[in-house]
Amino acid sequence: xxxxxxxxxxxxxxxxxxxxxxxxxxxxxxxxxxxxxxxxxxxxxxxxxxxxxxxxxxxxxxxxxxxxxxxxxxxxxxxxxxxxxxxxxxxxxxxxxxxxxxxxxxxxxxxxxxxxxxxxxx
Numbered sequence: 173x174x175x176x177x178x179x180x181x182x183x184x185x186x187x188x189x190x191x192x193x194x195x196x197x198x199x200x201x202x203x204x205x206x207x208x209x210x211x212x213x214x215x216x217x218x219x220x221x222x223x224x225x226x227x228x229x230x231x232x233x234x235x236x237x238x239x240x241x242x243x244x245x246x247x248x249x250x251x252x253x254x255x256x257x258x259x260x261x262x263x264x265x266x267x268x269x270x271x272x273x274x275x276x277x278x279x280x281x282x283x284x285x286x287x288x289x290x291x292x293x294x
Contacts, residue, residue, distance in 0.1 A: 179218035
């Protein structure tokens with residue numbers, strides 16, 4: 173099997189409110205729109221907000237978004253923060269926010285001295 177593309181699908185109790193959050197609050201660029209849905213660029217992937225649900229999102233599924241500046245993101249998203257930024261035991265700086273349905277979104281900044289940022293080329 174060869175995977176050519178991927179996207180995360182989000183169903184919301186209020187799809188228009190969710191689309192507004194991802195577009196206007198998080199500032200995700202729109203990849204494409206279609207009747208009943210919007211697909212956003214999400215770093216190296218896509219996030220599609222379409223359809224609706226009456227169910228709450230589960231804690232077992234979260235979005236993990238790497239940002240360049242976590243302090244800046246914290247200032248911009250202060251009303252959506254559910255856990256303030258802190259350094260995790262694995263060395264990443266993380267802050268948790270929630271979308272309008274309560275879906276957890278982990279915003280991550282990789283510190284300059286973290287192994288993920290080290291240049292391993294000789």
